[in-house]
Amino acid sequence: MTWRAPEIDRRHEPYLGAERALLTGWLEYHRDTLLHKCAGLSADQLRTASVEPSPLSLLGLIRHMTYVERAWFRQRFAGQDVPDPFDFTTDPDAEFRVETADPEAELAAFRAEIAAADAAADGRDLDEEFTLRRRDGSSRQLSLRWVYLHMIEEYARHNGHADLIRERLDGITGD
Template identity: 70%
Template sequence: MTTWTAPEIDRTHEPLVGDERTMLEGWLGYHRDTLLHKCAGLTAEQLRTASVEPSGLSLLGLVLHMTEVERSWFRQRFAGQDLPDLYDFDADNDAEFHAAADADPEAAFAAFRVEVDAARAATAGRSLDETFTLTRSDGTPTFNLRWVYVHMIEEYARHNGHADLIRERIDGVTGE
């Protein structure tokens, strides 16, 4: 029996020139690929390895989290698709991170790819200026697609920093 390992990824690099849409989509694609790149070659057990006590943050938890974040911002909020959350956040605000202990990594990576493809489909041909309404706790009622792209790049960049440290703890691999 072979053990599943996270596949190697041919990471798309960020664009160096282009219009605004090209730059936003390119940088988001780069960060999506970077998260998977940080997981490449690791076993299920390694992907579940927590960063450092008391944190339970793991690479698999980050993949599960970003799958939910992709779904939430692009499909549920921006595109208005009536989709259930992937986790019961009423019961556990960090449900996707806690789910990593029992999650099937191969299925989690497949779900991530599905959500990324669905996010691309939900935004295809839509204007960066297109708005949607969502009232957050800070009272912000209206967002545009441009904001979502910038937020997602920020979200991935922050979590890819976490992924760097977790990967280094697992096997000493560092770098881009």
Template identity: 65%
Template sequence: MTWRAPQITRSDAPFVGDERTMLDGWLDYHRQTLLLKCAGLTAEQLRTPSVEPSGLSLLGLVRHLAEVEAWWFRECFAGQRVDYPYFTPENPDADHDVSTADAEADLAVYHREVGLARAAAAGRSLDETFTEVGPKQRTFSLRWVYLHMIEEYARHNGHADLIRERIDGVTGE
């Protein structure tokens, strides 16, 4: 039997609520949208690049966003030491190298990182700040992280929509 990415039911983003409810709801909506774009596809289909010369694939987006979740919520905001599953200093774009990737394992990594990101932000004030890891040393708030993550997902979900349409003609949502 051929493995396929699980089907999901996406929840609507909230129309009304306090700021935290809206930010959590919209971020979860975009997380679920990415998974919706992957739903029902085989590992081979998830590894299919968008269009030459780009190597961008749905699985590469899943891997990339797992690491972005870990970077902003866990490492930068919560100050946790993160062992990235794909990134290395020698190959910083390894998240997009899916030629031999295990799609089922990579989706599990994604789900784990989303859960850890949620835990890192739970109960913390949106006004709480941190200084970025790295040479720039910029100061950000947790609110900025949420807004940035929503933007990051929205941009990549546009890519995901086009990639999915190329694979099997499925569009929208």
């Protein structure tokens, strides 16, 4: 039997609620949507690049969002001293190199990073600020609210990519 990405019981976006509940709900919806786009696909399908010469694949998007979750919630906002999940020293697109990646392990790492990101933000005020230091030496103040909004935008953009990749793989379309 060939391994297939598990199905997901996708949570729906919230329609009403306080700001924190809406931000969290939309982020959860987009996280689930990325997993939903991977559901039922084989390891080879998850590794299949979208269009040459791009290395973009569904598994690459999972790995990218694993990194982005860690970078924004844990490393930058919470200031946790945790290493990057991929070695970017020789390849700035390391997370998209999936030829030998194990999809089951990558999906587990993604889910674990989501749990760690949620824990880093749990109980913290949306107005809590942190300093983002940029490569050019400049810095700026950002809030946890900004991180939530950025993450929702990041997932929404990449879920559009995932939708096109999934359609190319097996013709499945939809949200």
